[in-house]
Amino acid sequence: MTAPLTPDSIRSAPKVLLHDHLDGGLRAGTVVALADAVGYDSLPTRDPEELAGWFLGAAHSGSLERYLETFGHTVAVMQTREALVRVAQEAAEDLAADGVVYAEIRFAPELHVERGLDLDGVVQAVLEGFERGSAGRGITVRCLLTAMRHAARSQEIAELAVRYRDAGVVGFDIAGAEKGFPPTRHLDAFDYVRQQNAHVTIHAGEAFGLPSIWEALQFCGADRLGHGVRIVDDITVRSDGTAELGRLAAWVRDMRIPLEMCPTSNVHTGAATSLADHPIGLLRDLRFRVTVNTDNRLMSGCSMTSEMAALVDTFGWGWEDLRWLTINAMKSAFLHFDKRLAIIDEVLKPGYDALVS
Structure with missing residues (x-):
């Protein structure tokens, strides 16, 4: 018999x-x-x-x-090796408990060097935490290194991502406020990563x-789009009810560019007015390469289970959709x-x- 679509059954699904942002989870x-440990x-x-x-x-503003201002508190307490190992370990444990079998968790190393750690030390601590937290839990955790788009350290972070590519880092990202900080400001970093086959x-x-x-796709060569809601x-x-795709939307669909969609977070940040109005429903119907993600589990009070359950309730999706x-x-x-x-x-x-037998 087909399992009912409940939070418990969805949690059991792989x-x-x-x-998913490390400093948001x-x-x-x-x-x-x-905070107590470092006197924050x-x-x-x-x-x-x-x-x-x-x-x-604060996030639901x-x-x-x-939304991004809330990270001031989490980043402030993630400035020591011990803190980074603990946070990374707990992230892997929490995702495994939620039924996640594979995760790519991203963070910006440049934000964690205020108390003496260098960039390599930051990455090594996080990778150690992922290894500890995933051991024996049926989850594989890999890492994405993020550069801040308003800063000027993207080349360093790109080189860092390539340097640790065989130790658990699988890609390079930029994040932060988009307006005024286009991805083309970091072309050298993107060119380097792609030249290194990363x-x-x-x-x-x-x-x-x-x-x-x-710009992200045609100038910077992105393999995936973080969010991509505005497509x-x-x-x-x-x-x-029929849809006509413009040239960019058609290219994204034709090339099967993955969209890392984070519905609850998108509502909280104003990228979508409500879950019912979120474009994930339309994009799924049009067969874009849609994926569902949490973005920031602490800030948005969500999990993969709650994201999927909300989409089931909102769009009437079933097990085949999930x-x-x-x-x-x-x-x-x-x-x-x-x-x-x-x-x-x-x-x-x-x-x-x-679940459907």
């Missing part, structure tokens, strides 16, 4: 996560403990439950800039429109082909078959 209690006294509250509520309220994903089309997506601006839905989205994500992972195929054939397909 999941793949491509867009801490346990609230860990934020408090780490600027938290709005030291009660973990109240703090979790504060993060969610409709403004990407306001992977690129770029935050684009979240708070800014089609030019951000176009919907190049799609016209007629009164009869299976399709999950396999899309695994196909799009920055893991070698043979390893992707093994997870699809040996973990994902049997996992979903067991």
